[in-house]
Amino acid sequence: MTTTIIGFPRLGEFRELKFETEKYFRNEISADDLKAFAKELRQKHWNVIKDAGIDQIPSNDFSFYDNTLDTSVLFNIIPKKVKDLDFDELEEYFALARGYQGEKGDVHALPMKKWFNTNYHYLVPQFEKTTNIQVNTTKIVDEFLEAKELGILTRPVILGPFTLLQLGQYHDGTSSADFATDLLAAYQEVFTKLAAAGAEWIQIDEPGLVLDLTAEDIARFKEFYQTLLANKNGLNVLLQTYFGDIRDIYEEVIALDFDGIGLDFVEGKETLNLITNTPFPEDKKLFAGIVNGKNIWTNNYTSTFDLLAKLPKNVVLSTSCSLLHVPYSVENEVFSDEIKQYFAFAKEKLAELVALDKTDQAAIEKNNRIFKQERITANKALQEKIAQLTDADFVRLPAFDEREALQTDLLKLPNLPTTTIGSFPQTKEVKITRGKFKRGEITQEEYDAFIAKKIDDCIAFQEKIGLDVLVHGEFERNDMVEFFGEALDGYLFSKNGWVQSYGTRGVKPPIIWGDIARSKAITVQWSKYAQSKTEQIVKGMLTGPVTILNWSFPREDISIKDSTYQLALAIQEEVLDLEANGIRIIQIDEAALREKLPLRQTDWYSEYLDWAIPAFRLVHSKVQPETQIHTHMCYSEFEDIIQAIDDMDADVISFEASRSNLALLDALNRNNFQTQVGPGVYDIHSPRIPSVEEIKQTIGKILEKIPTDKVWVNPDCGLKTRGEKETYASLENLVLAAKEVREGLVND
Template sequence: MTNKITTSNLGYPRIGKNREWKKALEAYWSGKVSEQDFLAQMAGIQLQHLQSQQKAGIDLIPVNDFTYYDHVLDTAVMFGVVPQRYAYNGGAVPLDLYFAMARGSASAPACEMTKWFNTNYHYIVPEIGSLTPQLTENKPLAAYRFAKTQAGIEGKPVIVGLYTFLKLSKGFPAAETGEVAARFLPVYIQLLQELEQEGVAWVQIDEPAVVTGLAPEDIELLKTIYGAISAAVPGLKLILQTYFEAAEPLEALLELPVQAIGLDFVHDGGANLEAVERLGWPADKWLGAGIIDGRSIWRADPDAKLGLIQKLAAHVPLDRLILQPSSSLLHVPVTVQSESKLKPAVKQALAFADEKLAELGLLAAAAGGGNGNAAAQLAESREALAAFRALPERGRQDVAEQVRRLDALPDSRSLPFAERVKLQQAKWKLPLLPTTTIGSFPQTAEVRQARLKWRKGVWNEERYDAFVRRQIAEAITLQEELGLDVLVHGEFERTDMVEFFGEKLAGYLFTQNGWVQSYGSRCVKPPVIYADVAFIQPMTVKESVYAQSLTRLPVKGMLTGPVTILNWSFVRDDLSREEVAKQIALALRHEVQALEDAGIEMIQVDEPAIREGLPLKAEDHEHYLNWAVRSFRVATNHVKDTTQVHTHMCYSEFNDMIGAISAMDADVISIETSRSHGELIAAFENDDYDKGIGLGVYDIHSPRVPEVEEMTQNIERALRVLDAGQFWINPDCGLKTRGWEETEAALRNMVLAAANVRKNNA
């Protein structure tokens, strides 16, 4: 007897197999294509994505997961949530205004951007304020019609749930969330009623915010929202979709008047399965079972997944079970088919988006007993995983022994900051409010082409090194001319800040086309930790020493920190992330020592991703922060007292982890804050942070060049809560993605702003 098990996808990668999406966006932004041509290109890409899922045999194919920039921004403009500074007059939001909110314009800065839960994807933060929402256009309806007319697909519209949308927004006190929800409920209902009238069957309402913890008032708000929606659209089947963690208390969600609940059975720590087994499953609800990891690139263990399905089937009839990824596949590359250079034992162990959809189909067939080829395909999966697991580099005894000895290493610098800062001030003799940059300078087409020629063997090592040295020399000259106090070499030899180090460490491999979206058109190709990580030889010393030889000013050695290397890589799934972080920290410890031995005594070890790795459950924060901080200290705490350790962190809510940041014991930290309009400064009103700190004074993610006065105001605002003696002046992130003209103009204004404030604090 066979049982048909429904398969579903929660979202498909936007960027395209060959990054067609990114290329179309950037062509439009640069004026190379018209709006009409851009929209036509995007429609073609969208259709390809739908057809790929259709070909995979997915039953419930998502629509409205496709976007021109960001799905949260789409939701905001769909409801008319446009800040007043953009002079919006209502109605459908024009394309250029949409992009201005994301990227800024000559007349208005961009909206704030921050991390999507604990991922490396960035979303645009809605600014609600006292605004009265309106349904400017029904984007899910348009996406549904597109899929139906162009591909014959009865799509499943995806929308960001009202509860999550409000939790991710700013511009109103948390105590007023209920009142704001009451303003938005009518437009949500209008949107859903139009879908119902169109004949839509299923709607996926994404509510990942529920996994961060539900207080009693949150539960009441959810009851209010879904009670009103359910009463208004009785003909729609609603899937309340959660992901990234366990949905607790599940009892509260099961009481909501929705037809299905989607749960993550990969990243839940077993809690969702335990809750289903303890509570049973309501007879009137479907279960969306997220059994395939939507954030990992590894092939699933078929026996483990079939065992999980069997456990779920004891409580949920197979005809009410929906097999799906644990989250949107936005977080993984499109297909393994493009990877021709990986050794077979590794390639066969990989599964990107298309392969994950195939896995869903195989598991549904095997569990339902309806596919004669399932047995052979399952055997193939078992053999591939066995061959991969047997690779000798995945079990190095020397690395295991180093990790075992890690606890014997010192846990702190030899002197506390209050004492070593005096020695550093005497050594470096920096001015008040020293100026610097975060590390990278523009990666021009010339730089990228030179690197490509070297990689392809068109240029030999000597010619490429000479090219990089010229770039470094020009960057040093420019920084001296601009008047910066602490310089950087520019990182012209580097691609991605994690990939560069991965290429030089044991235990990594690299894909040819494993791109994922980080923000907007910014795509990254995360390296893959597939085996034990270990130091081989110095990675950054050559360029740092050369740069320092060109100037009397200090030049920072630039490294990426262990937790960021971990969080911005695809990580093996047979060891804990903590264990892998220890391996990386020990490898970087060797590199830090090599820099210091070579005379580089300002060393920046960047941890932009430390906050994004923070677990979504508050009760898990302490354990994570303890090992994350310990990893940073293992990499850095052995240097001399006069060696100044810097670090950098990206967009984040740092108010709740100032203590952990201080515990990292870096001498200077720079934090990306410009898009939040100085809101992070409030974190220092109640916390006495005693180390050097730079709160980015301008936004590098926008081509806009702020005036001197604007940067001066940003500095002065920070000095209301920070002592001028501890404050550094810097952009809010690296300048890799910017052009030279805007970079020079912005840095010149930044140095002038610092000079203005120095006069007032002399």
Template sequence: MIAHNLGYPRIGSHRELKKACEQYWSGKTTFKNLLQVGKNLRQENWLLQKQAGIDLIPSNDFSFYDQVLDMSLMAGAIPERYHDVILNKSNVELDLCFAMARGYQKDGLDITAMEMTKWFDTNYHYIVPEFHKNQSFKLFSTKVIDEFYEAKQLGIITKPVLIGPVSYLLLGKEKEEGFDRIDLIKNLLPVYIDIVKRLDKLDVQWIQFDEPFLALDLSEKEKKAFAQVYNEIRKEIPSVKILLATYFEGLRDNLAIVKSLPVNALHIDLVRDAGQLTPVIGAIPERMMLSLGVVDGRNIWKNDFSKSLTFVEKAKTALGEARVMIAPSCSLLHTPCDLDLETTDTILLPEIKQWMAFAKQKLKEVVTLKKLSLPETKASAQLQLEENIKAIESRRTSSRIHNPTVKQRVAALTDADAKRQSTFTVRKKKQQDALRLPLFPTTTIGSFPQTIEVREWRAKLKKGELTPQAYEQHIKAETEKAIRWQEEIGIDVLVHGEFERNDMVEYFGEQLQGYVFSKNGWVQSYGSRCVKPPIIFGDVSRPNAMTVAWSAFAQSLTRKHMKGMLTGPVTILQWSFVRDDQPRSVTTNQIALAIRDEVVDLEKAGIKIIQIDEPAIREGLPLRKADWNEYLAWAVKAFRIAASGVKDETQIHTHMCYSEFNDIIESIADMDADVITIECSRSQMELLDAFADFNYPNDIGPGVYDIHSPRVPSKDEMVYLMNKARAVIPAEQLWVNPDCGLKTRHWEETRKALIAMVQAARELRTPVAVSR
């Protein structure tokens, strides 16, 4: 029996990678120092897993930015616009990687970043590969080989991890019409074969090919590609052991493909689909081992050993001990690094902490399950089993989890609670009369740059070095500065900047009952962006107003309309670590009622425009289309519950990013937000086609510049994008705004970009007004 891991967090227990990357980007550290930080993290992770008792330790799971982008570099899938970056001899491979991810605006060059989107149904973002008809590939980066050799020098024979060639192509996007990216498999496959051959010469034993698309709906052509790929790799390199990893869902009908592939082991996710174990056991051939993903790689709850052992025993009985592997359900990239860092001075309560396991602890769970499954080591792990049983029972019976009042309120919900008073057509006329906004009204998505000073004030407040009163005065002054500046440049609908907020979910979780927090529970969202998801452990309710005081204060400073800024119930759910002892729909309705109460109180405080952000609506979609309708029904209803307690004159906005809307556009319309703002700039307004084809009835704000890049777009560029939007959406429905919140940007670039944005809107109004 083998205990192995699919991937480990790369940010470092103290976010060392984030800090090193950002210092390098700002010129505060050298390239050499950045490389050393990466090397230190890789080696620490390998040694940690070795000491934990993991038999097969992954390599090439480390990345300075994103693992999909690394694969694009490996395969030489580098868009032509970056070739000047390559030719600049001062640039190295890693600088090219950063340019592709973040854009490039120096050395006389002005190059846009590649598109970014969500990694399946997680909150991790990857850089989308760009493909062209008849595209050729060639080995450009040998990172996977270099890191295998690096570990070998430490005396550790790792299991290199590669995104499988079929999934890599399916993760990308065709940048021209007239071809299917899966047809590029014949051009791509030689690069993979070259890599595997090179690894084989270094005495690699196992290679892990991640093929998560095997858990999705596939076309016949895509199914055939899997057979083509793995038969060819096996033919060229017969000695290497291949572990085919699937995760995030069950194989279902794709089991028929997998059982015929010439691979040595198959990994399945039993956290997401425990029911697939029986059919998989009955289908795989004798030559194939089975890896059981029983430890949750996406949540922070302690594994239930008794439950997991039933899966292991079932597999052992059917397949034999030698053919069973034990692992997390997926890469541990999605979990925080180390629960041991949550000491007595953190926010976690000891009772609740005992119910949890972070990445380091999950490694121990995998190893303990292996020990408990083997006769010769079972006795030595008996104490861990008894402690685990006590912790699981403690959580099940804890009085902290259940709130009868909350449960009763959710049970009493009716369809009427999810409907506005009037249709959008009626509401729009009333809102036009009440708000008096111009054509192409300008606004931002909510947050403004959180400067070093703002972060220092928050840190000093937590340490007791700044009184709450002094902190509040600092934040009020910063808020007033932001409002005066917005008035000065002429933005139509203002925001207060959210300087009092740490994170768009954590801020609300801190004020809701049913939540707890970690101090060091950071996970990577994209690049150097890390988030610290709050933890929903029990029934959720709102004991007090959360944003009303700050919104009312901001509105008191200006005659212009001030948006109230809230995070929506589905996003709060998706971007938290969620309790797993009740349906997610029930937890979402609890959150929706809490947000509804806040919306009503904002309206009472004189806020006439309220934004309820739902960037995670599409992210929450089940991976199989057959399961979509059930999810969309409760997700859309939860948003409407949150938004429907106000008068017609109150304008409800929502914001979404990194979403392909074509296949769920009807559900987006069903949300019935008065205004939706969406990410559009990286895709050059392509996302608007879905709204145009559907004849979307409500108002839309397509983002005109990419806030995830330091690049500052020109006014003409924004006008160009909005003219593309006008070609498919009536001008009367359009707003002008950035792609997303500006919290992670710097003020210098923000000022330039927003001034250009306002100028663009003014230029747009004149010809429209004349034509009308």
């Protein structure tokens, strides 16, 4: 057997790419400086993979921001409004990724959505009538040649045409069929250029094949690849899939002239059955995804060898997906060796593949010892409490309509109440002060005084501009999941376990090590303090159990349902504590609700929604009817699970909607959505400042679809990652826009 991986983390061992790219954004380094740094980083990563003993190494898995965006740029799928501006290559690229507002023009960033069932975000390709598909950059060839100069013959990676067109949005009355012919010709040109450069393999990623496919989808895929594979220009073509199995199209795929086919044996529930019932062809390589690319636990070699014994001999050992979704290396952590032995980050997964390939006896014996010993002591009382939950524990009384009327009378908010999603900018000063406190360089009293002053200023600013429902700013919090995990039993925290979420944004998912319980209040101190500083309502801000689970590295020894219910009971205690301390509105964010939704619709309820939605209801089922419960969701497609979201029985739900052109509103109407809603009126992931008129127009579009008494006005996400200047200006414009629309409603 031989070994390979699908892709490698690109932010760097210590997020070097993030920091260099942000220097470029601040005009501290030039485009050439950034490109030179990126070249050094790519070379480092290729050598790390080579030195680990991996046989086949990918290239073009590197990106400054997002691989789907790279593919759009490669094929000139660039909106005309951006194309017409006087940008150089890198300026244009980042304008697509982040938006641009300056002397050259004003353009919005491309829409951003979750990448299948991960916390990674991709930028959605935009097809217009003026889109002229052609090969537009040399990146894929250049990076192959870079590695070749190092003596490393890589396998270039590219997102495939079926998934690219599947993910795209179409404008001006166009459809995917309008672009297929030109797109396939462009892929053929890439084949030709890579073959001329000396490439032997190309990896074409088609994760779209793991979704539910129609007969039309299957016919389209066959047509695409019959065309592409008719002239491979001497290249070996690897079709790579991940995040599930390809049960709808397996037989058609193995009948096509691929030289290798990558299948996921970790998340692909039916993958083994597929190759057992219809044997995998002997003339093709099976790239078997047997090491989990999405979780950080050590591979169980005994189980993996049992699986390998059932596979054909023509196998290349691989990861289940790109290692983009796990941190760089356990070497950079301060865990004890006793704990470290249970973890495998990206570098360690390389070693696992090599050990499995070479049947390294010493590694196998060590692995066997790990899995024979007890890792944790179970919390029997907590497990018993979950077992004794009844239907009544998941129902809030009275019903929504009665609560809504009561809350309207008590809260006395105006039409179109304004608020934010919760966090305010985490400035350099905030991060430095938090670091000093963690290192013991300042006392608890000094740190608390600093946080109190930040909250005072935040409350004063919100009162000054006229926001209706305030927040305390979350200056004491590092990450919306890590902050809660640090206060819960059962969690571990890495020091450098960063994973790319989008662009330069990294997250450091905490690790669920054991049973989860709340041993102390988490948010009460600062929520209560903020409320004491104003007569206006201050929202309590919490992260919901499903999001905490989905943005953590979960256990593999119990179900994610059981872990989520443990979290729900812990957050329920926090909700009731906030309510008892006078907090009248409590927001329980479920930004990642959709993230673990099975990719196949037939599994949505039986494997996820049947317990994920009740887990949220469990959190707030015991609050008083006067307490208003909010939640927030972002950067996913929610239209097809709107009814399930309504079943969460929150009082107000805010959605990311600005990058999706408010498409969600039609789905709300179709499903007779009862909950009050706050569709985001501007995109916080872009540094541009929306004008009053722009926000007014957005509110106007919302009011065309949603009754006025059901609408809240807010940004589309938290403001933690933004600068203070753009944040304050944007919020001032938001409040002014809402007031002007209100006045217009009164005058009408």
